[in-house]
Amino acid sequence: MPPRRSHKKSRAGCRRCKARKIKCDEVHPRCGNCTKHGVACDFEHPGITDVLSPAETPRPTTSASSGDSPSTSTLPPTPSVDSSTPLPIYRNPEPLPLTSNTKSSRMMELKLLHHYTTITCETLAISSPVSERIWRDTVPNLAFTGAHFLADALLAVSALHLRYNAPQDQELVRASHAYMASTLSEYSASLSKGINESNAEALFLTASLIAFQSTASRIFTRDDGGDVKDRSDGYVLPLSWFHSFQGVKAVVASSWQWLRNSGIVIPIIESQPALNLDLSGQNATFFGHLMNGVEEEIAALDDNPEGQILTRQAYQHAVAVLDWAHKIPHTGAPLVFLATVSRRFVELLEARRPRALAILASYFGLLKCLDGVWWLKGVARREVMGIVSLFDPDDEEWWSRLQWPIRIALYEGDVIPPDVWGADWVAETALLHQGSQNGSFVSHIELLSQMFSTMQSMPPPNLASAMPDVMDVIAHQNALVRSRTFERHPFLDDHTHDPF
Known part of the structure; x- marks a missing residue:
């Protein structure tokens, strides 16, 4: 076995390299690693080291079983900014200044x-x-x-x-x-x-x-x-x-x-089209096929009765938002999906449940109508085909339910005709007017706020886990x-x- 090659340890390296446990070349005024990543180096800005330290803390390790859910860990608090220090908009952004010039x-x-x-x-x-x-x-x-x-x-x-x-x-x-x-x-x-x-x-x-x-x-x-x-x-x-x-x-x-x-x-908020959702599940809808077999799935995969309720509601609500946005896609309605789906639905996505993935594929299909927006260009094709790659091609149960998003994502042309899309866009104005009569987006937020306040006052255990917690946002x-x-x-x- 050849002898191990010796190396010189870096004892005067910058704080970022030390925190990342990598060798620092000790080049001033900015070391090679910091230059490579385009980040601040305390050689160049000695006073910034204390603010930089949180960014150097390794991220929490992920669970080996799912690959998606993080394990519990304790992290140091984010440093606050001294409110007495004047910080005009024309300044080097902290904690990562762009340049010393x-x-x-x-x-x-x-x-x-x-x-x-x-x-x-x-x-x-x-x-x-x-x-x-x-x-x-x-x-x-x-x-x-x-x-x-x-x-x-x-x-x-x-x-x-x-x-x-x-x-x-x-x-x-x-x-x-x-x-x-x-x-x-x-x-x-x-x-x-x-x-x-x-x-x-x-x-x-x-x-x-x-x-x-x-x-x-x-x-x-x-x-x-x-x-x-x-x-x-x-x-x-x-x-x-x-x-x-x-x-x-x-x-x-x-x-x-x-x-x-x-x-x-x-x-x-009022510029958003009013949510006009059908949560009854009794009427035939365009994406209703995504709910077929949901009861059998819930019974087989969710042992907890409370979890079964949350899962059923998560699917019902997500599909209802898809149906609503499908009728008025050019208004930007599909973007509402990201904010309105429940915490439970995101958990189902993290677990890669086939039904949740199929719903997500249909959502990205809706974004095809917004392909002209620079920050959404190519999203429908890339994400739909990516989600499809997670399914077994021989899975007859779910492959048939992915046909619409695949067809839409691969469609070539600036305007998708109604017979391909599956909805009559001529009625879009009438639908918007109907939605405004049924309540504005603000009215839905009023309801959300009331539910949030009520659930926050409930002692655990309760269904408050389905609602947002601002302290979790901070974390x-x-x-x-x-x-x-x-x-x-x-x-x-x-x-x-x-x-x-």
Whole structure:
């Protein structure tokens, strides 16, 4: 056996390399590893080491049995930002500054802010001029008043949008990652301190931008060292989409007493088409076949009566949202699915239940109608075919139920005819009018908020586990900040704790 090659230990390496237990080349002002990953190095910024330490904490280990659910672990708290320190929007984002060149950093921020207010803001809302104006004018003004995490979120999303048109621009890659890291850190710290009247609007808007970034980031996974396919398990489900969008739901439910009178939040919510769901299960629906055999499945796989109830309701509700969105897809209705499905449904996805996967495939099929939106381009084809790869081709029971999303995802053409889609779009206006008569989206949130308040006051055990808990949102956001995979991309880790 050849002798082991000797090596010189790095005793004066940077904090990040020491935390990751890798050799540091000790190059100043930024070591080679930090330069490679486009992250801050304490050689360059000595005062930032204490803030960087949470991002260096290894992520929780995942369960060997499922590969999706994390094991329980205790993590250190996310550091808060000193509220007495003035932090204008034109600043190096913390905890990950872009560069030591102050002028270069300021020019980058000016570039990002200009792009956001002229172009990116128009892509955050679908078919809603009112929401576009709010995202363009009102939201930046709110960020200027001291909501630093909101300001960083705007810049992060703008950098991601610019990167879409210039995918090889490493400055934009670093900017997108750095500003979102700063957003998550300060946002989580603010949530930890509590939601109140003064920060409710900013927290809602930031949660929405985090969800947007999570969704849009999926198109860059290959460039960032990740992939929609895992080397061992094959296709990786985009569970981070659900985590982040349901985070928005948790913030809304927890702060509705202040948001219900907001001149910023209410118009954004009201721009969404009203939920008009048929939860009876008695009427024939387009996706009703996805519920065939559900009782037998529940009886065979769920021993706990409470779990059986939650599973049945999770499937019924998810299919009802699909049926509703299928009739009015061009309004952006399919995006509501991510925020409205229950915590139990996400758990079923994590367990890779065939029924949940088939429902998810149909959901991504709906997104084909939004393929012209830059952050959704190619999503339907990529995700549907990825989900299909998880099924056995000889599985006759489920293969037939996947035919619609496959046909839609592979359809070539800018407009899908009604006979292929399966719904008459001529009636879209009438359906929207009917939905507005049956109650606005705000009325559904009022109901959610009331249920949330009631369940939070119940002693365990109860069904409150099906509702969002804002403290779980904090834990999830902190996990994102701490994860070492954030150095590759802020939303590559689909195995973090599901907050709902």
